Amino acid sequence: MEYGKIKRRKTRAVYVGNVKIGDNAPIVVQSMTDTKTHNIEETLNQINRLVEAGCELVRVAVPTEKDALALKEVAKNSPVPIIADIHFSPRIAFISLESGIAGIRLNPGNINDKGKIREILQECKKKNIAVRLGVNSGSLEERLLEKYGYPSGEALAESALYWSEFFESVGFTNFKVSIKGSDVLQNIEANRIFAEKTDIPLHIGITEAGTLQQGSIKSAVGLGILLYFGIGDTIRVSLTADPVEEVKVAYQILSSLGLRRRGVEIISCPTCGRIEVNLPEIVKKVEERLEGIDLPLKVAIMGCVVNAIGEAREANIGLACGNKSAILFKEGKPLKRVSEEEMVDELLKEINNISKNLKG
Ligand code: SF4
CATH class of the missing domain: 3.30.413.10 (Sulfite Reductase Hemoprotein, domain 1)
Structure with missing residues (x-):
């Protein structure tokens, strides 16, 4: 590696709305609102604050039908593409896909119904909606837990590879992957194993990192190491704080490594x-x-x-x-x-x- 310059991993391009991720595009900074999505005004206010701070993609939580129905207004009025965060419910996913969103986050491990996942992907393909395929240590498949004994980095990477192959086998390629381990080292290991084996873009983040100070340090260490190895096409810093802080910290991490710059x-x-x-x-x-x-x-x-x-x-x-x-x-x-x-x-x-x- 040439000193002072990070050589980024070669990845293919994925588009979330008009935002390009991967294939040498600048590392995209994203965050997530902490408002009730069905409270449209509050959600849009927070989205606007995030965008002012430099956020390029915003994810919103969609735990209920009411939230899914609110997405239309949110997506229509947001200055940046919106990603719907869906867990467990294919029904909520299908409602969300009708709303003009640019992406959804899906953890196949917690939907666990290949038929439904296939249908969701077909719909996404039709509507040009990108998917973030999420793998979490908390929702790892039983067979991998048995094989590895616990959700190790290898087990998480294997799960991510398995579902990536499934997505591709049904003809869906506009997706990125996020692998979240329960600690920093597991996260690094899992992402490194996955990165060596594919050219699928990676969304990186340290989950449940903590408060502003603790979370920023954990994220800087975890994400900093991955970024140093050229891994990471989009990042989200998770903090128990105003999400605007997540965006500021994300840029500070990226600018420390000379990958992006914002502000002075x-x-x-x-x-x-x-x-x-x-x-x-x-x-x-x-x-x-x-x-x-x-x-x-x-x-x-x-x-x-x-x-x-x-x-x-x-x-x-x-x-x-x-x-x-x-x-x-x-x-x-x-x-x-x-x-x-x-x-x-x-x-x-x-x-x-x-x-x-x-x-x-
Ligand atoms: S710049 Fe001067 S004041 Fe600041 S730490 Fe160094 S020696 Fe001390």
Whole structure:
């Protein structure tokens, strides 16, 4: 592997509405609403917030007929393609397929009726609806549990391969696969085994990852390792938090690996005994004011000059703080000295100038 560049696994293309997944397309960021889907207004509000944060596909839960019937309005008014999350009920799947959605998520393990699955796939093919084939450690087939003794990574990969072959045997290919183990290592193992054997795109995610902090760390580790090996065509970070946070964390993971970028990259030092300004407060203010601004910029905010010169060279713009003041750097060169009070405003002013120049 060439250092600094991830070589992505070769996969075939799948389309969820107009969103391409696989075949070297940018890794698609998706999330899931936590509203009752039949509460159409609330659901659409959340979808719009997710899209503003950069979400490209939104999945909604469809546990009841009422939710399935609401999909029509949701799909019609959503700015991005909608994926219906279906479990257990072919009946709800069939209602959902009539609503203008672009994709469904289906775990064959919890429908467990090949005849019904075949019918659903035929309908999807007719309506150009993509499928996410889900395999979960919780709904693994009995025969695989007996063969492996527990839902190991190998067992999960085997189940995913089995159902993929079944989908293909009935002539359905517009699908991606997600394999969710009960822990990070099992997840990595299962996805790696599956990835070696097929060119089917993979949806990756760490299920039930936890709260904002714990879930972000678990996801960064699990997804980061898979992405490093070139695995993953679309990602969802699962958090027990506002789903908008899932989108932000997803981009942070992808940008850490140079796979995608969104917003403005802020580099700040951890601070130490040399610090003579309130750096956490300064960084927080800059972050708040840059929220929602999408520019290909690296901003360095350093507590002192020790690392600032080096970082400033790497960054487009930055502050090297000192005693209640800072040097404002631009493209590696000092621009001027600013006081602690004016630091944030001055930095933002320069970022605005750069932004104007970028827009031409
Ligand atoms: S940049 Fe300066 S203040 Fe920040 S951690 Fe490094 S030495 Fe400490």
